[in-house]
Amino acid sequence: MDAQFTHNKVIWRPRDPSRSRMDCFRRVINRTRGLQLKDFHDLHKYSVDDYRFWEDLWAYTGIVYTVPPTKIITEGRIREVPEWFSGARLNYAENMLRSDGDSIACTCVRETGQIVHYTFRQLKSLVREMAAALRVNGLQAGDRVAAVVTNSVTAVVVAFATASIGGIFSSTAPDMGVQGILDRYKQIQPKFVFAETEIVYAGKTIDVIPKVTQVAKELLSVGLQNIILLPSTKTGKEPSTAYVPRSISLSAFLASGDGRPLTFEQLPFSHPLYILYSSGTSGPPKCIVHSAGGILLNGLKDCSLVYSMTSDDTYFQYTTTGWMMWNSLVNTLGCGTRIVLYDGSPFQPDVETFLKLVSDQGVTIFGTGPRFLSEVKGQGIEPLKLAPFDSLRCILSTGAILTAPMFEWTQQAWAPDVWVLSVSGGTDICQACVPMLPVHAGEIQGKSLGMKVEIFDPDGKNIEDTGEPGELVCTRPHPSLPICFWGDKGDKKLRASYFDTYPGVWRQGDFIVKNPKTQGFVILGRSDGVLNPSGVRLGSGEIYSVMEWFSDVLDDTLCVGQRRPEDKDERILLFVKMRPGHTFSEDLAEKIRVAIRQSLSARHVPAYILPIEDIPYTVNNKKIEIAVKQIVSGSNIKPSGTVANPQALQLYYKFRYLEKVLEEHKKDSKTKAKL
Numbered sequence: 238m239d240a241q242f243t244h245n246k247v248i249w250r251p252r253d254p255s256r257s258r259m260d261c262f263r264r265v266i267n268r269t270r271g272l273q274l275k276d277f278h279d280l281h282k283y284s285v286d287d288y289r290f291w292e293d294l295w296a297y298t299g300i301v302y303t304v305p306p307t308k309i310i311t312e313g314r315i316r317e318v319p320e321w322f323s324g325a326r327l328n329y330a331e332n333m334l335r336s337d338g339d340s341i342a343c344t345c346v347r348e349t350g351q352i353v354h355y356t357f358r359q360l361k362s363l364v365r366e367m368a369a370a371l372r373v374n375g376l377q378a379g380d381r382v383a384a385v386v387t388n389s390v391t392a393v394v395v396a397f398a399t400a401s402i403g404g405i406f407s408s409t410a411p412d413m414g415v416q417g418i419l420d421r422y423k424q425i426q427p428k429f430v431f432a433e434t435e436i437v438y439a440g441k442t443i444d445v446i447p448k449v450t451q452v453a454k455e456l457l458s459v460g461l462q463n464i465i466l467l468p469s470t471k472t473g474k475e476p477s478t479a480y481v482p483r484s485i486s487l488s489a490f491l492a493s494g495d496g497r498p499l500t501f502e503q504l505p506f507s508h509p510l511y512i513l514y515s516s517g518t519s520g521p522p523k524c525i526v527h528s529a530g531g532i533l534l535n536g537l538k539d540c541s542l543v544y545s546m547t548s549d550d551t552y553f554q555y556t557t558t559g560w561m562m563w564n565s566l567v568n569t570l571g572c573g574t575r576i577v578l579y580d581g582s583p584f585q586p587d588v589e590t591f592l593k594l595v596s597d598q599g600v601t602i603f604g605t606g607p608r609f610l611s612e613v614k615g616q617g618i619e620p621l622k623l624a625p626f627d628s629l630r631c632i633l634s635t636g637a638i639l640t641a642p643m644f645e646w647t648q649q650a651w652a653p654d655v656w657v658l659s660v661s662g663g664t665d666i667c668q669a670c671v672p673m674l675p676v677h678a679g680e681i682q683g684k685s686l687g688m689k690v691e692i693f694d695p696d697g698k699n700i701e702d703t704g705e706p707g708e709l710v711c712t713r714p715h716p717s718l719p720i721c722f723w724g725d726k727g728d729k730k731l732r733a734s735y736f737d738t739y740p741g742v743w744r745q746g747d748f749i750v751k752n753p754k755t756q757g758f759v760i761l762g763r764s765d766g767v768l769n770p771s772g773v774r775l776g777s778g779e780i781y782s783v784m785e786w787f788s789d790v791l792d793d794t795l796c797v798g799q800r801r802p803e804d805k806d807e808r809i810l811l812f813v814k815m816r817p818g819h820t821f822s823e824d825l826a827e828k829i830r831v832a833i834r835q836s837l838s839a840r841h842v843p844a845y846i847l848p849i850e851d852i853p854y855t856v857n858n859k860k861i862e863i864a865v866k867q868i869v870s871g872s873n874i875k876p877s878g879t880v881a882n883p884q885a886l887q888l889y890y891k892f893r894y895l896e897k898v899l900e901e902h903k904k905d906s907k908t909k910a911k912l
């Protein structure tokens with residue numbers, strides 16, 4: 238099972254690890270604890286063997302608090318999710334706004350070209366004004382504040398102002414459909430909703446008022462007090478409040494505040510901060526509640542220790558407010574880092590303009606994903622011919638698997654000393670975890686500090702060092718586990734989602750393999766999308782990595798298992814979407830089969846390779862495999878608001894009658910041959 242590790246090639250190493258913050262932390266622990274941790278591996282072992290690691294991290298990252306904890310870890314409400322740092326009192330927003338100087342906190346960029354900077358002092362002042370208005374209007378600790386907003390300073394201000402009072406913040410991007418928004422917000426019953434009214438995306442001006450009106454009407458029955466309407470992102474024009482029930486403009490809402498000073502409620506470490514949502518492509522999303530302390534401490538671990546972010550850094554993560562990478566981005570303000578908040582399409586007016594922005598803004602850490610990188614490659618763009626990128630030190634890829642060829646291409650396209658890395662963690666733990674170790678093409682570097690990651694087979698046996706793929710599990714708790722699902726009485730759904738397969742052990746839902754030579758990891762796909770022909774478990778990620786070789790003719794691909802009620806076994810279907818100007822042929826299919834057989838194995842070769850016009854994606858740019866697998870296997874799916882292009886799902890229904898489709902194909906090609 239060595240096929241996925243064809244590279245074993247180091248493409249980047251940390252420069253002088255002894256000078257890194259991570260190593261400084263190791264030395265501090267050695268000094269204060271009287272230990273002799275020699276290197277990262279010793280430090281990692283300590284971090285997962287001894288809960289005092291989290292106390293060390295608390296001290297090292299300088300968490301701001303008013304009451305110290307009495308204990309690191311105690312039994313929680315449910316056995317699998319302990320309570321951390323009981324007795325402590327702190328506030329998330331206070332920790333984010335430690336700096337109130339004149340360095341830039343947020344650079345807000347719209348695809349229209351508008352760029353506005355806000356210093357930490359200005360950000361704090363905006364948060365003060367917003368918090369005063371929220372307090373005057375009755376927001377209390379535990380109340381929910383929801384947003385349907387672009388990636389903008391307003392989103393950050395609302396989130397921090399809510400957190401300063403102890404409210405719980407939840408956001409979606411305005412491109413989410415009405416049903417998607419209601420599926421989320423009807424569950425969490427927000428007191429206030431902040432909403433855009435007019436936005437621009439991919440060059441089009443979009444009137445959001447009709448959507449917002451429907452949302453407000455429906456939320457009235459679940460306790461909505463006010464919907465606060467934001468000015469047009471295009472013109473800055475004040476919105477009309479005539480049509481939307483209980484609406485008030487942002488300026489009027491802010492004017493209702495009483496100018497009181499900003500105060501930070503001192504709350505338990507486990508006080509809820511954010512509600513995020515599982516993808517839920519075919520059913521209502523789960524409302525995942527994250528604690529303020531967990532997000533803060535684990536987030537600071539990554540930005541401070543791993544990325545060594547400081548006020549000299551600029552972090553640009555391409556994301557909307559509907560993805561956990563937004564929460565992760567905002568968290569780096571706690572390191573004094575400048576963040577770039579980009580609103581719009583990265584392809585507007587073109588990729589070149591977007592890339593120049595990354596360079597012009599002096600971005601040091603650029604967060605993106607395989608789809609964007611493939612597009613840059615596919616368009617034949619050479620980034621360094623566009624701009625110098627002289628500040629860039631790190632390209633962070635997430636959201637999907639970055640294949641080995643794409644790792645290498647990215648590295649070569651920018652510079653050999655740029656750290657190209659793939660991170661994973663996701664919505665469930667609201668983290669993008671990674672260690673600081675050498676990078677091998679195609680692999681996640683290793684286990685993040687504090688994460689006791691193992692790989693289990695279906696019987697719960699640890700198979701991590703066998704080179705066999707299995708379930709990614711975490712066998713010790715850590716502070717950024719979700720504290721509950723909103724409205725999940727008795728924590729039944731929470732348990733069923735993460736702790737039922739291996740009782741008491743966190744199952745992340747990823748199918749993963751460890752490279753015994755490098756100790757790096759390759760995520761092969763989501764566990765419920767695992768391909769299982771003749772009982773052999775394979776990941777779609779393996780197939781995608783071979784598909785990279787065909788990127789000149791293939792625009793995109795989707796690989797799923799098919800097993801209809803009448804089938805004895807599962808078979809692999811590979812759907813291929815051709816680039817414009819290229820047509821699918823049996824010859825191409827045969828080349829793909831040969832490539833898969835040679836680089837993976839005969840078992841990986843799809844039973845059918847089929848042309849398709851479109852591949853379904855979530856609004857967060859994740860390929861939708863599970864719903865397609867269900868459709869081709871005979872189930873009917875009602876797409877949720879999370880699906881960005883629901884019409885694409887329709888294209889797959891006919892493949893449950895695969896034999897008929899193939900028969901028609903044959904007839905078609907015979908007719909074409911005769912003609």
Ligand SMILES: CC(=O)CC(=O)O
Pocket residue numbers: 561562635636637660661662663664668669670
């Ligand atoms: C960090 C991540 O894991 C991001 C994601 O894929 O949702």
